[in-house]
Amino acid sequence: MIKKIARTILILSSSIWMANQVYAQAPEKLVVHLDKPGAKIEPTMWGIFFEDINFGADGGLYAEMVKNRSFEFNDPLMGWDDKLVDGAEGSILIVNRTSSTNPRFAGVSLKNRKGSYVLTNEGFRGMGFEKDHQYNFSVMAHAVEGNVKVSVEAVNESGKPIGRATLEDVKGDWKTYHVSFSAGETSSKGKLNVIFEGQGKIEIDMVSLFPADTWKHRPNGLRADLVQKLADMHPGFMRFPGGCIVEGRDLANRYQWKSTLGDIADRKLILNRWNVEMRDHQTPDYFQSFGLGFYEYFQLCDDIGASPLPILNCGMACQYNSAEVVSLNQIDPFIQDALDLIEFANGGTDTKWGALRAAMGHPAPFNLKMIGVGNEQWGEQYVDRFKLFSKAIWAKYPQIKLVGSAGPYPGGDLFNYLNKVMRQEKASFIDEHYYMRPEWFLKNATRYDNYDRNSSKIFAGEYAAHIDDKTQKDTAAESHNTWYSALSEAAFMTGLERNADVVQMASYAPLLARVDAWQWRPDLIWFDNLHSVATPNYYVQQLFSNYKGTNIASLTLNDKAVTGQDSLYSSAVIDSAKKQLIIKVVNASSTPRNFELSLGALKGKTSKAQWVQLACTDKLAFNSLAHPDVIRPETKIIGWNYKNQAIKVEGSSVNVFVVPYER
Numbered sequence: 001m002i003k004k005i006a007r008t009i010l011i012l013s014s015s016i017w018m019a020n021q022v023y024a025q026a027p028e029k030l031v032v033h034l035d036k037p038g039a040k041i042e043p044t045m046w047g048i049f050f051e052d053i054n055f056g057a058d059g060g061l062y063a064e065m066v067k068n069r070s071f072e073f074n075d076p077l078m079g080w081d082d083k084l085v086d087g088a089e090g091s092i093l094i095v096n097r098t099s100s101t102n103p104r105f106a107g108v109s110l111k112n113r114k115g116s117y118v119l120t121n122e123g124f125r126g127m128g129f130e131k132d133h134q135y136n137f138s139v140m141a142h143a144v145e146g147n148v149k150v151s152v153e154a155v156n157e158s159g160k161p162i163g164r165a166t167l168e169d170v171k172g173d174w175k176t177y178h179v180s181f182s183a184g185e186t187s188s189k190g191k192l193n194v195i196f197e198g199q200g201k202i203e204i205d206m207v208s209l210f211p212a213d214t215w216k217h218r219p220n221g222l223r224a225d226l227v228q229k230l231a232d233m234h235p236g237f238m239r240f241p242g243g244c245i246v247e248g249r250d251l252a253n254r255y256q257w258k259s260t261l262g263d264i265a266d267r268k269l270i271l272n273r274w275n276v277e278m279r280d281h282q283t284p285d286y287f288q289s290f291g292l293g294f295y296e297y298f299q300l301c302d303d304i305g306a307s308p309l310p311i312l313n314c315g316m317a318c319q320y321n322s323a324e325v326v327s328l329n330q331i332d333p334f335i336q337d338a339l340d341l342i343e344f345a346n347g348g349t350d351t352k353w354g355a356l357r358a359a360m361g362h363p364a365p366f367n368l369k370m371i372g373v374g375n376e377q378w379g380e381q382y383v384d385r386f387k388l389f390s391k392a393i394w395a396k397y398p399q400i401k402l403v404g405s406a407g408p409y410p411g412g413d414l415f416n417y418l419n420k421v422m423r424q425e426k427a428s429f430i431d432e433h434y435y436m437r438p439e440w441f442l443k444n445a446t447r448y449d450n451y452d453r454n455s456s457k458i459f460a461g462e463y464a465a466h467i468d469d470k471t472q473k474d475t476a477a478e479s480h481n482t483w484y485s486a487l488s489e490a491a492f493m494t495g496l497e498r499n500a501d502v503v504q505m506a507s508y509a510p511l512l513a514r515v516d517a518w519q520w521r522p523d524l525i526w527f528d529n530l531h532s533v534a535t536p537n538y539y540v541q542q543l544f545s546n547y548k549g550t551n552i553a554s555l556t557l558n559d560k561a562v563t564g565q566d567s568l569y570s571s572a573v574i575d576s577a578k579k580q581l582i583i584k585v586v587n588a589s590s591t592p593r594n595f596e597l598s599l600g601a602l603k604g605k606t607s608k609a610q611w612v613q614l615a616c617t618d619k620l621a622f623n624s625l626a627h628p629d630v631i632r633p634e635t636k637i638i639g640w641n642y643k644n645q646a647i648k649v650e651g652s653s654v655n656v657f658v659v660p661y662e663r
């Protein structure tokens, strides 16, 4: 026993000795070379990837609270429940109006004047109501016969009414009626009752409830808290609408942007391909209403200052699913869709598609500069289709940049083939995807150091560090967004930044996820009906984006780029507009590190600098809706000596130093 204690003391004292050695070691010398200006960093450098996965659009960013508002899910009453109250006699009938875009509505008949018939909508895993906030209800209705009064009532999770309003004078042919109420209490799992009283027959469609305080208070709008989080990242671009959703499981269910425009009642609903995709995360109530459609995506890009990057189906369904392709001699409509999209975004109001944009409320162009041809496609069949798209698009719009796929993996035969051929085909960008372990990200900070500088540029279009399931015991949905995953991404991103002349766009994926209805994780932002939480990965993205700079600055440790020596990663940029030098230091080891940082060109001056730090000692830590602030950036102001600045960074930390700098 005594021996064991003595051994423990010895081990402890030697680890203390080793730790002291770290402090005692002569500080390493980091040098930022400011003698020659580095390559330009494109304003697009750090962006966001949006896909309607994990209830990212319907039930998420799109603020509609009623699920299956138009009775067009496969099961027309999915999400709805009905009951007869106080002796009422009545029924509901689903009617097909033989329209290809809005095929169904519901007919409600009331036979006696007693009680009421109540249709209840469960929302997307409940509805979120906030005390004293206003909610706007609307419905298309046709009073067929008799006299039926329609009221709406919000109820909390126990069924207690917390808000009510009655529609005035529902009479005659189809019209849209609007009414508002205020919620008397907060409930995150409320429901909506639509109450019918009287005697007669009424038909209803597009039963809708939105919070009044959507983003910019727009009708048919977006959830303000979620858009705010996107805006706070200052993304250089936004890729939309995905992801595999672009491809569809089959071509019939591919994303067709033209069906997402105009009157929301006429945007044809389809099954969301993530509905049935994940065996352990089936979501039978997942459809695409397209209330958030291409016009709204472009508008969102405008709002948050992101360059739009639509990804279009190139005549191929998801190669993990049906792998259907359209034959080459029938591909013209797909190509025409791409040409028309450019006209929709950029064309004058005297053009067909530009006029539609103007009619929807945006006469000014959306300034579209790039398009993705296909999502994560691979193989010769993709190249055949890419060639036809690029030929037609560049013939009419030579200035439009085209993104070509590198397939689903960061290496291997599929990747190598496309990496070669996309360059031959002069793709403006090659879209690389990597969902890999944190260790891969740590090892690959040098990935782009030797890429060809004079060929296609790189779009790191989808990436995220995926931890091994076995390493995380916590079962919370958000638990895979660990601090270690974020740290490893930050390390990797110093490599992207150092190579910003080649990697000109990068986006973490996916962006949004509902805690109670997700199919894929990790994700950047988690939410429920009322709240959202930024993950550590979000803060990493935000730090790189908010401090992206305008030019790369060369930074060395012992004359070499800092690419993971002793788990240290670092990169530097200059922001010539803000007159700042920005140095990012990622310490992926658990030991603190000491440095002396010198800026060759600026010897002798002193100043104050801003130090933003993300740090945590627990690599499995994560932010959740319940505990949103476990990991968040801390900012302090420090004195800065340009000649030799002593810096000590914590173990497991991401640090951004912002130093005043004028050339």
Ligand code: AHR
Pocket (backbone or CB within 6 Å): 051, 053, 242, 243, 244, 245, 375, 376, 408, 462, 509, 510, 520
């Ligand atoms: O981001 C989730 C999915 O990952 C995307 O839909 C797809 O492009 C990739 O396989």
